[in-house]
Amino acid sequence: MTNFVHCRGCGHQIHETAPTCPRCGAPQTLAGQGPATAQAPLSGGPSPYGSIPWFRQRWALVCMFLVFPPAAVVIAWSGEIYYLVGTTIKTFPKSAKIIMTVITALLLIALAGDDEAFQGFAGMTLIGGAVGLSIRK
Ligand SMILES: [Zn+2]
Structure with a gap:
């Protein structure tokens, strides 16, 4: 049977x-x-933001961007970067990642050369980009 x-x-x-x-x-x-269990829950639950790996959170990315921009660019493109606005979890749009990449390329080109004015400009652009990323809502 x-x-x-x-x-x-x-x-x-x-x-x-x-x-x-x-x-x-x-x-x-x-x-x-x-x-349903394969994806990390990003909405609802007690504190879903806390379950996001630290290197995928904005503060870590901005710090890394200032210290070693190429690593930040690699992390940004290899997944999502999350940040909180109030209680809403948001992710970096592609445009923010492109801006990071352009600034990093600019900085690398500046460092490869010996034009101090250009290096200063690239450094200021990096800091401006990091501030822009960290205050973005
Ligand atoms: Zn069936």
């Missing part, structure tokens, strides 16, 4: 060894491991 169970997705009766439901395609063996 074969055993039947009800599909987790649609309730259709399926064989207990079936890995997926032939009717709706819902997986039957991954109870509690659905995509």
Whole structure:
């Protein structure tokens, strides 16, 4: 005698060894491991912002941008950068990442040369960019 169970997705009766439901395609063996738990919850809950890795939070990125801009650029492009406005968690838009990249490129070009005026300008641009990133709402 074969055993039947009800599909987790649609309730259709399926064989207990079936890995997926032939009717709706819902997986039957991954109870509690659905995509809902794969992503970090960024809204609701007690303090979702605290569960974000420190290097993906804005303050860390701005500090790194001032100390070693290329590392900040790599981190910015390899994922999202989060910051709080009130209780709302926001992410850096692409435009902010592009600005960081341009400033970093400018700084590297300035440091490669020996034009002190240009180096001063690039340094001021870096500080201005960091301030802009840190006060952005
Ligand atoms: Zn089903």
